[in-house]
Amino acid sequence: TLMVASSTRAQTKEDIYSNTQITWLGCDFTQLKFIGGAAQFKDAGEISNRDLRMKYFPGWNNLFVKEQKKYNVAEAVDRNTVEFAIDVTDAANDNSTGPYFTDNSGDYQLLSAEKVASLVSKYDFKGHKGLGMMFFVEGMSKDKVEASMWVTFVNMSQKKVLLTKRVTGTTGGFGFRNYWAKGLYNGLQETQHNLRKWK
Secondary structure, three states: OHHHHHHHOOOOHHHHHOOOOEEEEEEEOOOOEEEOOOOOOOOOOOOOHHHHHHHHHHHHHHHHHHOOOOOOHHHHOOOOOOEEOOHHHHHHHHHOOOOOEEOOHHHHOOOOHHHHHHHHHOOOOOOOOOEEEEEEEEEEEOOOOEEEEEEEEEEOOOOEEEEEEEEEEEOOOOOHHHHHHHHHHHHHHHHHHHOOOOO
């Protein structure tokens, strides 16, 4: 009966640091502010809000599944494996409208722990239960050469944030998709580097 009790009890912050199963939910881009135009990337040309939503959001999200050795979520959270349910953030991203592009550099950091908690409280976790992990990507800035995101651990059953911290990732590489993917990769690295400190 102890086994049953431990698997059905509510998740807590401590579970992030135990061997409790974690489900990677992907990257939520619904709050994204992309500072500047995309046309400065030779391969990209002019990218619309629709292009971002239909092509790039799913593309970036899929990297964590397709290239698990590189975008190693399990390693970042000190696990042997993690579950994947990026359909959760894919659905949210599909339903978002933007506008994502802005020329206001002050829009780079618009989220806060309180705002993240509010977003999570209204989230559709598609029936998934237990301990979830996701990125709320808030900013991509060509001037800063970085992306900003909130790594967030949630109790999916209660729609409650257990831990959320802002991390940034340096961007780089050839082509629009890869350039910003590097920011997400480095955000995951920063998560791994800091996770114990956040305990």
